[in-house]
Each structure stands twice: as C-alpha cells, then as structure tokens.
Amino acid sequence: MQNQTIAIIGAGVMGCATALEASRHGYDVILKDISAAALEKAPKIIKQEYRSACLFNKEYSAVKLDTILSRITFQDDYSNIEDAEIVIENISENLHEKTSEYKRLAEVCKKNTLFALNTSCISITKLASFLPDPTKVIGIHLMNPVPLKEMVEVVRGYHTSDQTKEEVVSFLKSMGKSAIVIGDLPGFVSNRLSHLFMNEAAFIVQDGIATAEQVDNIIKQGFNHKMGPLETADLIGLDTVVHSLDVLYNSYHDPKYRCCPLLQKMVDAGQWGRKSRKGFYEY
Ligand SMILES: NC(=O)c1ccc[n+]([C@@H]2O[C@H](COP(=O)([O-])OP(=O)(O)OC[C@H]3O[C@@H](n4cnc5c(N)ncnc54)[C@H](O)[C@@H]3O)[C@@H](O)[C@H]2O)c1
Numbered sequence: 001m002q003n004q005t006i007a008i009i010g011a012g013v014m015g016c017a018t019a020l021e022a023s024r025h026g027y028d029v030i031l032k033d034i035s036a037a038a039l040e041k042a043p044k045i046i047k048q049e050y051r052s053a054c055l056f057n058k059e060y061s062a063v064k065l066d067t068i069l070s071r072i073t074f075q076d077d078y079s080n081i082e083d084a085e086i087v088i089e090n091i092s093e094n095l096h097e098k099t100s101e102y103k104r105l106a107e108v109c110k111k112n113t114l115f116a117l118n119t120s121c122i123s124i125t126k127l128a129s130f131l132p133d134p135t136k137v138i139g140i141h142l143m144n145p146v147p148l149k150e151m152v153e154v155v156r157g158y159h160t161s162d163q164t165k166e167e168v169v170s171f172l173k174s175m176g177k178s179a180i181v182i183g184d185l186p187g188f189v190s191n192r193l194s195h196l197f198m199n200e201a202a203f204i205v206q207d208g209i210a211t212a213e214q215v216d217n218i219i220k221q222g223f224n225h226k227m228g229p230l231e232t233a234d235l236i237g238l239d240t241v242v243h244s245l246d247v248l249y250n251s252y253h254d255p256k257y258r259c260c261p262l263l264q265k266m267v268d269a270g271q272w273g274r275k276s277r278k279g280f281y282e283y
Pocket residue numbers: 009010011012013014015032033034035038089090091092093094097101118119120121141142143144235236237240244
C-alpha cells in the first residue's frame with residue numbers, strides 16, 4: 001500500500017504521531033486540522049515524537065526526519081483528500097465534532113474510501129451510522145505514544161465487512177503494528193478498564209490520602225506497571241480522559257464511570273497534562 005495517500009484528520013497528539021508513523025513507512029500523508037494553531041504546532045510535535053522514538057529505538061532514525069516531513073502535507077482544507085485510500089480520523093473525543101466532519105468528508109471522499117476511526121470510547125457502530133457506507137468503517141484504537149506501541153486495538157462495528165477488517169489489519173502491519181480485533185461497545189477493552197483505573201487514582205488524590213506521585217509509585221513498584229495511572233492520564237491529556245469518562249457514563253448509565261470532580265476541575269483550570277505542561281505533574 002506504500003506510495004498511497006493517507007488522509008489524517010485532526011493534528012493533535014494522536015494525529016501527529018500517526019502521521020509520523022505512516023510517513024515513516026512510506027505513505028504520502030495529508031494532515032488536516034481546523035485550527036491554525038494546531039497546524040503550526042504539528043511539525044514541532046512530530047519532531048519531538050521522532051526524537052523521543054529514536055531514544056528508545058535505534059532503528060527509528062533509519063528514515064530521516066526531513067524525509068518524513070517532506071511526505072506530509074499540512075492543511076486546513078479538503079484539497080486532494082479524494083486521493084486518499086484510507087482516512088484516519090483523530091478529531092477530539094466529541095461525537096458532534098466528529099460526525100459534523102464526517103458529513104463533509106463523505107462529500108469529498110471516493111466511494112470505496114476506508115474510514116479508520118481513532119476514538120477512545122465512542123461506539124464505532126454509532127460513528128459509522130454517520131458515514132455513507134458503514135461496511136467500510138472500522139475503529140483503530142492506536143496507543144499513545146504511537147511510535148513505541150506495536151499493538152492496536154481494532155474494533156469491528158456492527159456492519160464492518162471482513163474485507164475492511166483485512167485491509168485495515170494489513171495496512172497496520174505495513175506500519176509495523178499488530179492488531180487485536182475485538183467487537184464494539186463503548187470504551188472497547190482498553191478504556192473500559194484503564195479509565196476506571198485513572199479515575200479512581202484521581203479520587204484517591206482528591207480524598208487527600210496520597211499524592212499523585214505516591215499513587216503512581218505504588219502501582220509501578222507494587223504491580224510492575226511501566227507508568228502509573230496519573231502519569232498515563234497526563235500523557236493522554238486530562239481533557240481527553242474527561243471526555244472519555246463522559247462517553248462511558250452516558251453510554252452505560254453506570255455510576256462507576258462518573259468523572260472525578262478533581263479531574264473536571266483541573267481541565268476547567270487549563271491543566272490538561274503534558275500538552276499544557278501541567279497536569280498531575282509539571283513538564
Ligand atoms: N491522547 C491519547 O492518548 C489517545 C489515545 C487513543 C485514542 N485517542 C483518541 O484519538 C482522538 C484524538 O485525540 P488527541 O489526543 O489527538 O486529541 P487532541 O485534542 O490532541 O487533538 C484533536 C485535534 O482535532 C482537531 N479538530 C477538531 N475538529 C476538527 C475537524 N472538524 N477537522 C479537523 N481537525 C479537527 C483539533 O483542532 C485538535 O487539533 C480522540 O478521539 C481521542 O479520544 C487519544
């Protein structure tokens with residue numbers, strides 16, 4: 001599939017990292033965002049992600065950063081998106097924002113374009129109902145940081161065809177990723193579990209019985225996790241964590257997913273984790 005065009009919608013944390021990975025594996029990438037600020041920041045995020053991937057994986061520098069950036073077109077419009085074989089959507093975790101964009105994409109994309117949706121929690125079946133051909137829609141829940149995480153949780157919606165699943169698994173393989181294909185319910189496997197964990201860690205800090213550092217150290221040293229739940233929340237972005245908890249709460253109507261008020265307060269105060277340089281930790 002290399003030398004084909006991939007359109008990536010949303011140039012935030014995940015969109016930039018996915019653009020880096022696709023371009024590094026030879027794809028021409030269109031990276032589209034509606035925010036001029038996000039587009040200006042995107043090459044810097046890609047450089048940072050590239051440098052940190054090189055620290056952990058010596059082979060990563062085999063493709064030079066200049067080559068990678070030369071294959072990515074940064075844009076705020078729909079030019080050439082009709083050339084894309086696959087659209088990877090990485091817009092903020094908000095049903096309205098995602099589905100408004102789908103209406104526009106459906107007008108410009110080819111009929112056989114495959115839509116790979118990167119959402120933390122929203123049902124793929126629900127999102128697919130806003131696109132013209134739900135058989136060509138699938139969830140690809142990429143893990144952060146994308147260059148260092150091989151596993152992708154691939155989510156089949158109600159109508160996703162076998163062909164779409166096979167094409168997406170083979171596309172991911174071409175980027176060095178391995179897929180675990182599962183069925184569709186909000187939060188899938190990873191986030192139904194991880195968001196309970198991060199939310200409860202925030203409740204513990206709110207209750208004042210341990211600091212964020214103590215909570216994370218207990219989990220890292222006691223359970224051999226590489227990262228603690230609050231470090232993970234800062235990495236994901238506390239705004240994204242809160243949006244995802246809201247999706248889980250509204251999907252299952254189960255109080256176990258109620259968002260910790262401290263998390264909501266931090267988001268309202270602009271402390272979104274690494275992306276704003278302050279969350280449970282300072283960066
Ligand atoms: N951050 C993570 O660790 C992580 C991991 C897996 C999945 N996800 C999911 O991936 C998606 C993106 O997350 P993120 O962390 O990159 O979010 P982010 O907030 O960093 O970036 C989202 C980007 O989407 C842009 N956007 C909004 N509306 C748009 C539109 N109509 N067209 C183009 N761009 C638009 C915003 O300007 C922003 O730059 C979310 O659904 C999130 O739940 C996030």
